[in-house]
Amino acid sequence: MSETPVPIPSGSVPAGTPAWSSTDAALWARARPASWANPVWSVPALLITIVWAIAVEPVPSCSDAAPCGPDWGGMAEMGLAVGLLYWLARLPELTLIAAPALAAMVAWGELPGADRMSQAANFAVLGALGFGWAAALEQLAARSRQRRLVERTAGVRHRLPESASPLVRGTLPLAAGLVLCAVAAGAVLLGLSGIHADERHADRAVHITATVTHRGEETVRVRTADQRRITVDAFYPEDYGVGSTVTVLEDGSWRRLAAEPYDAFGWQLLALAAGLPGLSFLTVGLLARRRAVALRRAPVPALRVLERTDFEGRTWVYAADDTAGQTALFTCLCTATLPDDDERVDRIEDEAEEEEELPVDTWLHEAVLLGAPYEGGELVLVTTDRAGDPIVIRTVGRVRLPRTGKKPLLGATALTGTDPDTSDPQRRARIDRIAATLAPTGRPVR
Known part of the structure; x- marks a missing residue:
């Protein structure tokens, strides 16, 4: 069933902005x-x-x-x-x-x-x-x-609205990536330091030929030519059979098997554990910052669309003529852009109070899409809030193409085209507008 989307004030729509039709949107989706x-x-x-x-x-x-x-x-x-x-x-x-x-x-x-x-x-x-x-x-x-x-x-391009705050997505991944990459670099340096220290000991050490007499879980016990019995650490004791001959390097109290130089495996493991997510975070942050700068630096494509927010907080975008909300083009996480800190605090407090009193608004809203959508892109939308006032929202998560059959999580309001909250005059007027378009059916309807 088609809905009557919440209209966006004409003053919020840049001049010459075309509607994104279902035909053009289908070409984009394909x-x-x-x-x-x-x-x-x-x-x-x-x-x-x-x-x-x-x-x-x-x-x-x-x-x-x-x-x-x-x-x-x-x-x-x-x-x-x-x-x-x-x-x-x-x-x-x-x-x-x-x-x-x-x-x-x-x-x-x-x-x-x-x-x-x-x-x-x-x-x-x-x-x-x-x-x-x-x-x-x-x-x-x-x-x-x-x-x-x-x-x-x-066809036309427009700059972002003045009310749109700077896009800061990517700052946290960048910071996390730099910290993790620094940890990885430190682990590599410590591993190399351990290798160099081992090489210095090996250069000064005395080479002793010994016979293996016993193997432990991480050690081997050997007997030297002068009948000394010593225990040496071994990473691979299974490689030395009892009775086999090995070479032991000894430099004072320091000793090891000649076949097993210092292994920086622990530092290597730390370098991988920190470096892989660090490199990923760093790349994500750099890409997000680059896209955010490109979005604000020059005029961007603008299209009229429809959007709604589901109960999971995700924003779903539809073609301008898809008033039934049947085919979502893409989905993303968005947040309102508030340039002033005091205004942000007041707005958050007001929205928190409203969420306690009003249900989630999953109604379709007219909107203006600023930016070119694609997987992982950055976008800004000029839309309306619950009261029909214009607001600017921006992506805080990557744009995703919905999987086949994936639908927004909506309540009975959006699914049936009815609104249970009739105490709000604006919602009541919206219902009246929809009811005026319905033809007699000869049977009871809701």
Whole structure:
């Protein structure tokens, strides 16, 4: 059933702003990324191939000829692989850089000298990375297509209203990203410091040949040529059989196996745990700030649309002629823009009091959309509040294209076209306007 949208005052609509018709909106919706570019395909493909490659990769034993040590290249590969599982789904911009970097590491570091099974698994990883890179490219190309369609449909550009406060989305991710990246950098420096200290001890140490007499969970007990029995820490005690010969490095009270240099695994793990979310937060913040600056720096496309807010607080945007609210074009989280701090405090207090007395307003409202909508974009909407007064709202979350069959969470008010609150004169007048358009049916109706 069609609703009568809450009208927006004509003075709030920039001159020459066209309506976004359902026909033009349908073309915009069809410009979304192709189905094969959906992360539900690229993310599992990469995860499965990485697990396969790790499972079949041979694990070399530690020995004096081939000591085990900190593997910074392997840490970088693992970090990029884990990060890409998230970036494929949310950050195609970062995927375009990370996927080729990981592919190069796999091609030059893992394929040479690998056995047949390991080579097959690594080639599968390369295929998954290529597929994910192509999917990210298609997602970004779809955004460009949608921007061009909106710009062509709008025809005219307008600046944001003076009442629109500066868009600050991205500040918190930027701050968090910088802190986490600093922690990751500190962990790397501490790991390198530990490696250098170990190398200095090893350069001064005496090389002692010893025989393994016992293996513990994280130690081995050895007997030296002068019949001393000493216990040495070992990360891989299973690599040293009882009766085998090992070399022990000893520098005063410091000693270790020659086959096991200092392993900065703990610092590497901290670097990954802080660096991956830090890089993600940093990228999200930079993209949000760049889009916010572009939105305010120059005139942007403007279109007349319809919008409503559901019970989850999400804003849903419809074509200007979709008065039934049947086909949502996109959804996002929005908040009112209040330039003055005192006004913001007063408005929040007033809205808090109103929310205690009035139900959630899920009615369709006429609005002016400022900016080109696409997945992850920044937008400003000029719309009306519960009383029909013009307000300016802006996105505080990424614009999302609704999944097939996804509908806003609405109550009986929006679903039936009736309004249970008839004590409000403005709502009563709205109901009267709708009732005046209804024809007799010959039977009782609500």
